[in-house]
Amino acid sequence: MEMSYKPGKSLPARALYHRCDPGQLTFESTASLAEFSEIPGQDRAVEAIHFATEIDVDGHNVFVLGPSGAGRHTFVRQFLEKKARHRDIPSDWCYVYNFDDPRQSKALKLPPGISKGLRVDIENAIQDAQTAIPAAFESEDFQLQHEAIAEEFKEQQEKTFDAIEQDAHKRGIGVIQTPTGVAFIPMRDDEVIKSEEFEKLPKKQQRKIHADIDELTGQLQHMLRSAPKRAREMRQKFRQLEHDVAGLAVTGLVDELKQKYRGIPVVVEHLERMQADIVDNVGLFLKSSDGPGLPAQMKEILRSKESAAMRRYAINVLVDRSDCEGAPVVFEDKPSFAELIGKIEHEA
Incomplete structure (x- = not known):
């Protein structure tokens, strides 16, 4: 069975490019801008992390899921580091x-x-x-x-x-x-x-x-x-x-x-x-x-x-x-028992 295709609507060349007027921008370079610490379109996820980090009890954990490249690791790291700066430095x-x-x-x-x-x-x-x-x-x-x-x-x-x-x-x-x-x-x-x-x-x-x-x-x-x-x-x-x-x-x-x-x-x-x-x-x-x-x-x-x-x-x-500003944020790529609890490396 042969399928017929209707030709699409043609676009003029000027519609393929949107020119931004630099005069509308309030900065000279993006290097001077504050780091963006939100995930667009993930308001519920952001609220959940805010809520979870306010639960101050031992044994509380948060598990973050998301597709690869969604920025979940970067967001969580930036969020925790920002929040940790306002916490007491541990002993x-x-x-x-x-x-x-x-x-x-x-x-x-x-x-x-x-x-x-x-x-x-x-x-x-x-x-x-x-x-x-x-x-x-x-x-x-x-x-x-x-x-x-x-x-x-x-x-x-x-x-x-x-x-x-x-x-x-x-x-x-x-x-x-x-x-x-x-x-x-x-x-x-x-x-x-x-x-x-x-x-x-x-x-x-x-x-x-x-x-x-x-x-x-x-x-x-x-x-x-x-x-x-x-x-x-x-x-x-x-x-x-x-x-x-x-x-x-x-x-x-x-x-x-x-x-x-x-x-x-x-x-x-x-x-x-x-x-x-x-x-x-x-x-x-x-x-x-x-x-x-x-x-x-x-x-x-x-x-x-x-x-x-x-x-x-x-x-x-x-x-x-001595080098801490607020509470430390520790990243462990391999959270095994030995890495989290420690191990005896030498016994005298």
């Missing part, structure tokens, strides 16, 4: 050393834009402490107090021994130093009584001398038994002195940071715990690896251990919002 997050349980780091929720500055401030404070603490321990005041404690212990020992020696002298007993220690011997007119002469003494006098020597030996043994206790007391005084000196050296550094971050209680609490830990572990700041006479390999091992121990004071910044 920073960082990990710090847990002084109560070193095996489990402690997460700190911080005001936006704070975490990087806090990390730098603590790094600087630790570096300053590495200079201030050794300087305090090398000061003349510390050395004098340290020597005074050692001298006190020495004087106590000498005083006790002098008392025993004086008691022995009154009893006519001499005190001599032997390769095995201190010994008591009978004396007469500042001369040692020889064995043959001692045997000639009356038995009563011999028993008296033996009793005196036994009593003096007991006093000496008591002094020797108490020496470790006195040594512990001396070491405790040394530790207390080191604790006090280290505390004075680091207090100013930490107090400055506590004043700066006084409006953030979790930071102030962490700084206080850090300060206490520095004082309790002051040996980390005295650089035993610099000791004279150590082999180069041993120095390297000690430096490695010191560096690892000092990492406890570092701040591990997880989320930094």
Whole structure:
């Protein structure tokens, strides 16, 4: 069957082109125009997105459908970015050393834009402490107090021994130093009584001398038994002195940071715990690896251990919002479980 076609209405050439008068335009270039953020002919879709983004509950989702090239992705991105600029900036997050349980780091929720500055401030404070603490321990005041404690212990020992020696002298007993220690011997007119002469003494006098020597030996043994206790007391005084000196050296550094971050209680609490830990572990700041006479390999091992121990004071910044203007808009082209929730990449 043959089909017949009727010729269409012809159009003049001037009808195929519409000339726009530039004088009617209020701009010089389209580059100066604001970005168009609507989808022509999609008023209901736009209203739906407006409504959906006002529902502020967890677990709420919006699914946008449309033909390819309709501009749905561009519109949603522009819409969310514009709306997010008027939302609050979310918190920073960082990990710090847990002084109560070193095996489990402690997460700190911080005001936006704070975490990087806090990390730098603590790094600087630790570096300053590495200079201030050794300087305090090398000061003349510390050395004098340290020597005074050692001298006190020495004087106590000498005083006790002098008392025993004086008691022995009154009893006519001499005190001599032997390769095995201190010994008591009978004396007469500042001369040692020889064995043959001692045997000639009356038995009563011999028993008296033996009793005196036994009593003096007991006093000496008591002094020797108490020496470790006195040594512990001396070491405790040394530790207390080191604790006090280290505390004075680091207090100013930490107090400055506590004043700066006084409006953030979790930071102030962490700084206080850090300060206490520095004082309790002051040996980390005295650089035993610099000791004279150590082999180069041993120095390297000690430096490695010191560096690892000092990492406890570092701040591990997880989320930094310093560059955010409003709430962030995150685009994830592959919203898998691992991409959304995260995954363990390495287990130490």
